[in-house]
Amino acid sequence: MSLFIGIDLGTSAVKIILTDEKGSILKAVSREYPLSFPHPQWSEQNPEDWWNAVQSGIEELIDGTDSHDIKAIGCAGQMHGLVMMDESGNVLRPAILWNDTRTGKQNDYLNNTVGTEKLRSLTGNISFAGFTAPKVLWVKENEPDIFSKCRKICLPKDYINYRLTGVFATDVSDASGTLYFDVEKRCWSDEMLGILGIDRSFLPGVFESSCVIGKTHICGLSADVVAGAGDNAGAAIGTGTYESGRCNISLGTSGTVFIPTESFVLPANSALHSFCHADGRYHLMGCILSAASCNKWLNETVFEGGYDVEPSPPSADDTLWFMPYLSGERCPHNDGDVKGAFIGVTHAVTREDMQKAVFEGVAFAIRDCLELCPDRITKATVCGGGTRSDAWMRILADALGIQLSIIGSEGPSYGAALLASGARPEPQAKEIINPDLKFKEIYDIKYSKFKKLYPMLKDFYKESD
Numbered sequence: 001m002s003l004f005i006g007i008d009l010g011t012s013a014v015k016i017i018l019t020d021e022k023g024s025i026l027k028a029v030s031r032e033y034p035l036s037f038p039h040p041q042w043s044e045q046n047p048e049d050w051w052n053a054v055q056s057g058i059e060e061l062i063d064g065t066d067s068h069d070i071k072a073i074g075c076a077g078q079m080h081g082l083v084m085m086d087e088s089g090n091v092l093r094p095a096i097l098w099n100d101t102r103t104g105k106q107n108d109y110l111n112n113t114v115g116t117e118k119l120r121s122l123t124g125n126i127s128f129a130g131f132t133a134p135k136v137l138w139v140k141e142n143e144p145d146i147f148s149k150c151r152k153i154c155l156p157k158d159y160i161n162y163r164l165t166g167v168f169a170t171d172v173s174d175a176s177g178t179l180y181f182d183v184e185k186r187c188w189s190d191e192m193l194g195i196l197g198i199d200r201s202f203l204p205g206v207f208e209s210s211c212v213i214g215k216t217h218i219c220g221l222s223a224d225v226v227a228g229a230g231d232n233a234g235a236a237i238g239t240g241t242y243e244s245g246r247c248n249i250s251l252g253t254s255g256t257v258f259i260p261t262e263s264f265v266l267p268a269n270s271a272l273h274s275f276c277h278a279d280g281r282y283h284l285m286g287c288i289l290s291a292a293s294c295n296k297w298l299n300e301t302v303f304e305g306g307y308d309v310e311p312s313p314p315s316a317d318d319t320l321w322f323m324p325y326l327s328g329e330r331c332p333h334n335d336g337d338v339k340g341a342f343i344g345v346t347h348a349v350t351r352e353d354m355q356k357a358v359f360e361g362v363a364f365a366i367r368d369c370l371e372l373c374p375d376r377i378t379k380a381t382v383c384g385g386g387t388r389s390d391a392w393m394r395i396l397a398d399a400l401g402i403q404l405s406i407i408g409s410e411g412p413s414y415g416a417a418l419l420a421s422g423a424r425p426e427p428q429a430k431e432i433i434n435p436d437l438k439f440k441e442i443y444d445i446k447y448s449k450f451k452k453l454y455p456m457l458k459d460f461y462k463e464s465d
Contacts, residue, residue: 003069005058005223006417008231009050009077009157011035011097011253016057017413018065023423025410031057036094041101041328041336044094047083047159054160058219072224073164073216074420076234076412077157079177082135085152092146095156096135099254099289101328101336103134106141110134110179114195116270122192124176124183124266124274129328129336130289133179136196153202157228165214165225168204173233175206176275184264186276209233209278210419226420232256232285233278235411237418239381240427242279247377249366249396249404250411251386255291257369259284259377269372271332278419286369289327290340291362292386297326298358303351310391311356314398314442319344320353322361323453331369333454337461343453359392360443363399364450370400379403381427383411393431398439399447405429 001020008015013032017025031053036044062070080098085091096102110119110127119126127134132155140147154162155178158170175181180192186206193200207213207227216225229237232250236258241248248258261282265274273285299305321343328336342357370377382404386392397404407427418424 001069002071002421003065004071004417004421005061005073006413006415006420007054007073007075007160008234008413008416009054009075009160010231010412011078011099014050014053014057015410015413016054016061017410017417018061019414019417019421021421021423023418023421023425025414027061028410028413029057029060039102043097043100043327045097047091047095047156050156050160051163055218062219062221067220068222070221070223072212072226072420074226074416074418075157075160075228076231076416077155077160077174077228079155079174079230079232080130080132081156082132082139083154083156083159084139084146084150085154086149087151089152089162092149093139093143096138098130099327100135101129103129103138104336106134106137107336109137119179120266120270122189123179123181124264125179126270126334127179128330128334130330131177131179133192133196136198140197151202153198154204157230158204161213161225161228164216164218167214169207169213169227170204171207171209171227171229171278172276173209173278174228174230177230177273183274183276183282208280210422224420228416229278229419231412232258233275233283234415234419235383236260236283237278237415238411238413238427239383239407241381242281247380249380249382251291251362251382251384253291253293255288255362255366257286257366257373259373265374267372267374269332271334272369272372278415284373286331286372288324288362288365288369289330290324291366292384294322294324294326294340294358294362295386295389295392298354302354311352311359311395314360314439314446316442316445318446319346320349320357321450321453322354322357323457324358324361324365325457329365332372333458335458338454338457339461341457356395359389359395360399360446361450363396364447366396367400367447377402379405381405381407381429383407393433397433397435399443401435401440401443403435404433406431406433
């Protein structure tokens with residue numbers, strides 16, 4: 001019997017699954033680890049916490065299983081994070097994560113001084129505060145002692161693969177989000193490395209996602225390890241999002257719209273990312289920084305224990321709005337300074353109203369990304385923790401005006417296991433939701449009002465600086 005392990009190194013926890021050669025999920029475990037916000041706009045984690053969680057999770061996952069049956073492991077993980085190591089592989093500082101927006105100065109330098117056209121010609125993308133390149137510049141400028149000791153720079157899931165195998169490697173999909181990777185040519189950009197002052201020897205070798213990079217012997221295993229993928233490309237593999245015309249929406253801590261393309265596409269609107277896909281092709285992606293994390297914040301912090309209720313139907317007369325910018329925003333605004341907000345609060349506002357406003361605000365932010373897509377999207381798969389709310393999924397379908405196939409929450413870990421096994425089963429939707437045209441018309445009106453709110457928030461926070 002051949003078994004395969006898929007790892008999803010998320011922001012709040014690692015999820016690890018066991019599959020057979022047909023792609024059937026046999027077992028799943030998860031391990032949480034802390035997330036640190038030492039200063040406003042900072043978001044960091046200790047890579048050792050990731051490694052400890054992965055090791056203990058694999059031990060539990062394979063308990064009772066013949067270790068010889070485990071043939072390969074794939075890892076998908078949170079993108080853009082900066083892990084810096086010395087020449088011995090010791091981590092020099094906490095990893096700076098994808099939702100860290102401290103790099104406003106460095107982001108402005110890259111877009112305005114180096115220039116967006118230069119960046120697009122070298123990498124296929126402009127700079128966003130969450131990308132890896134501005135983080136490297138921040139460390140170089142603010143922590144020169146650490147930068148001087150650095151001899152290895154990698155992404156979060158690549159650190160796990162390094163600990164699994166001792167091989168320093170990355171894959172094309174994850175590397176695409178660094179802003180020093182030539183997406184079209186699928187290799188590091190020497191010119192961008194020169195601009196950033198990064199020695200090429202500091203960077204891992206680049207592989208296609210399903211390539212075997214080495215073996216691991218932890219927990220009594222002797223299993224191949226493949227290069228893996230960034231979490232969104234992994235989720236796309238897990239949801240069967242390969243061919244042009246398909247779309248996957250992920251509602252995890254962040255939210256993404258993922259659109260495969262047969263060849264490299266430089267989007268006319270640079271608010272979309274152009275990245276390598278884990279299947280050997282390419283994709284476009286829009287990303288909002290806070291999605292299911294908005295609902296988690298509302299229920300755990302504001303409501304102190306959970307209140308995910310059945311919201312009332314939408315009305316064009318609703319006066320409460322939620323702007324889901326709890327970590328700033330990436331697409332389409334590229335604004336690390338903007339903050340989230342409830343707008344239109346009165347004495348009459350209820351918990352139910354707030355719940356509905358959060359569901360709608362995230363849906364509208366996802367629609368902001370869909371509106372940038374070169375072709376009209378009529379249907380999409382949906383994965384991630386947000387899919388656990390039936391009410392939210394109905395609101396999302398109505399607000400976007402598209403058919404949704406609900407896949408579930410295993411996207412990245414399942415995709416990682418499929419990259420390891422080579423299986424490509426057609427995913428089975430748990431539910432298909434068609435938009436209610438009556439509600440869609442209302443949401444079209446509400447969305448037109450939503451779009452007017454960001455410019456007001458932007459100006460407010462700009463004046464506050």
